Amino acid sequence: MQKYVVRRLLLAVPTLIGLTVMIFAIMRVLPGDPLVAYLDPNQMVSMSEAELDAIRKDHGLDRPLVVQYADWMGDVLNGSFGNAMFGAKAPVINTIKTRGVTSAEIGIIAVAISWIIGLPVGIISAVRPGSFLDMFTSFTTVLFLAIPGFWLALLILLATVTYWGYAPPRVGVPLWEDPWNHFQIVIFPATVMGVAMAAIIARMARSSLFEVLREDYVRTARSKGIRESVTVIRHALPNALMPVLTLSGVMLGFALGGSVAVEVAFQTPGLGRSMSDAAILRDMTTVQSLVLVYGIVFVLANLLVDLLYGWIDPRIRLG
Amino acid sequence: MESTLASRVPRTVFYRVRSSVITFARVRPWHTFWGVVSLAIVIVSFGGPLVLPLDPLSADYDYLGSPPSAEYWTGTDLLGRDVTSRLVYGGGVSLFIAGASLLLGTIIGAVWGVVSGYLGGKTDLLSERFIEILLSLPGLILAYLMILVFGDGFLQLILALAITRVGAVERVVRSVALSVKQTMYVEAARSIGTSEMRIIWRHVFPQCGAVLIVLLTMNIGGIIITEASLSFLGLGIAPPTPTWGKMLGESTRQTFVPIWWMVAYPGLLITLTVLSFNIFGDGLRDALDPRLRGTM
């Protein structure tokens, strides 16, 4: 197992390096002048080439791409992720710290919600396959998979703000200073993403438990006269939960992607909104670093899932 | 003699398809129902604009942003354009973009996967690293980056969405190709000196057919949602052409208080479409290849 973990970790390194190259290349072939982030475009068109070149030189935009890439990699490795091109021009790590906490909380609460809702639903459906309840829940889960998260967010926004006059706080403060403030900010996006994830969890829990309930050892337990509820909860569930657990890791990536639109819809101060704002302002350093953060989290989550699979099922790590 | 043979082949294909459709409908009425719904959505979206009484692009300046009424069943948008017409027309555009990008992405991914899986060796190792990089970003964010590069536009959007599909399809198809490569008949074909290209084309590809059909139907919902999210974020095709996602984006970006009829209807249609395609895809997957359950 140790060897497998090391091998997988080593394989992730070239992927991440390749990712940085891809992101960097994409950000450099973007149409438009990167100076727009620094200067007023109106002012820019009336400036002479020499003036613009001087500013480019000051920001290091005239250097060879390899040097610029190395510079960015240096910033990533020393943890500052480079300075934003817009606003206070602060290191991007500040944004990642303040906004990232909010997004991480949303992700964690969403996963928690998905378990709280999805697991009981999945268990009930698996125990009574073909019943009305099973059909109803299986339809509901497919339905929630089909609802776009940002649309649900808009509907909630319409209801809370327009009809009840309630607005979540505008600015996030650190969790430990005002937990209530924080809770109000994260709860709506977390719920929206949580219900969609609950649908996936319920589906997975149902099919996984359904299969385990047909295993020989469960039949043995039943034949010994153990109560059905005990059979399900004590004997079948622990084994059925493993795939569900690993699925939560996959869904972290799902949540990451979906969170951009949901955060923009709710105007939540999270990483997704930062990225969207930075892309509109053409703040290349911020966009490339935030995308990299998304990539790192995504790769690590997938890696964790693979490792968990390998741990559960030794055939995978040998194959 | 030749001509009778040629005319018989399509007939048998027709009967085979018809009998499988009948079997599918008899065994899976629930999935068939949603298949019919998907078909209806496609027909209305593409055929609707031909019979719609109101032009989705022409504006009525006396009814700017007016609520549903007898004349405008689902209200008008801020330019006084009929929301119903735009929903139908935008549905066609959304579905076309989703379908085209899905097809393009699946074809690229399938060819890549078959070639990479069949050739193996260094080519496979290198291409797998590249695919891993493509897969190391959530789909929406990858599409977002691509749109930033390509710019707004119809073809650009299709291309950006297609790229998000390549990685996942390549993975699945490659695994099929790997298993087909080991089979006896491929060995046999190679032993009689058949060219590699011919083996790939005649023996490996057909084996991926079921997987590809399932991949197409299962992912159309996801790609519709990705397209909608991108349009909602303000990227995508230029006005005035509507898509469902763009209509949702307009409803929030162009008004202070989102107008409910501009929010509710496009979202409902996205949900209905994705729902019907997903359920139909589930049924199709179970019918074509039950082993795929759980892998997608």
Next chain:
Amino acid sequence: MTAWSSQYLKIADDAELAKYNGRFHEVSPVESSGSGPFIMTEINDDTVITEANPNYWNPNGPYLDGIHFIWGKNNSTQLTASIATGQIDWSMFVTPADSNDPNGPLASHPGLHHGYHTIPDASGVAFNNETGPLSDKNMRKAIAIALDADIVRKVIEPYFQMEYHGGFWPYSPELGNYSFTKAELDEMKYFRSPTPEDLAEAKELLKAAGYDSGADVPTLSIIVFEDPGYELVVQSYQAQLKENLGIDSVISVDEMGIHHQRTHDKDFDIGASKYIPMHNPYPEEWLAYTLGYIDGKPGGLNSSGVNMPGFDDLLVELGNSTPETRMEVSERLFDLLVDNMPHLPLSVGWVGHEWWSADFKGYRCDECSYTGAYMGGKWDYVWLDR
């Protein structure tokens, strides 16, 4: 206030300026100490935090310990809810729908104060008068006649809550708040809703430009930058061009930098971005800035490099005019602009609503209005009574 909470408002001394090679736009607003009533201590993605300046020239002021600016989406429902629930003490750009609604969420909070101001910003349609079909004066005039400013106003009213002021210069110190009235505008074919006769004339102008009908005109390219309001406006241009003249057009929405590059390179026929902030009360100055040449270079906002013979000389003449001759020079300038039609002004001024809490003292009176740009109140004299 908006300007203040952005990166552009800062006061730097020579030493700091030298650090950035004299380029003021790069000075960090947090590092620069400033000499105003408040000093910026922190700026991040959500907020700008300022503290009272202990070295301010007025030993008594400011009365506030600091101001905490919070970024928010203009005119959003969230903003209304924030002021209604007391999360913030003062807010500009409150949704007009909520501000004007006697039964709205804000009206049910009797302690809140309300004020509004009209801001004479203007926007218009820029024509590419050097290359392409619109280099013909007749084409520009035909389009100017066919586009209905009234419809454009109606379309964007829900977006910006604009109020129509009309005319070229709604504000000048010598003439007072001079602007054309609606009745006066209705006399002018370029600025009224096109009548059937106007449209017939526009079609004649098309013929004069060498096109038998609108369908013969090459597809025009309309450019706009990423802005929901302007995207609405150009869609309305497109529909009107098709309906009134039968001219086809394609819209492209570009990122800000690309958009400006395209206007600069004349890679467009119609641009919908002529945004003219009239914070400068002297018309000759902002006209030079937006349509003329300054020191041989296009003015800062004249990104498409419009060049009209005699225009700059007339601007100089306007600047040197006496109050008696000023009207006469203005009229000649007006005639020159109408004859050349370098861009169609769809001049509008918009109304902004402000709301503030009952504790918020020393600000303007309740239900006051004013005209102009951000001449709202002095924050030195504002205090919180709680």
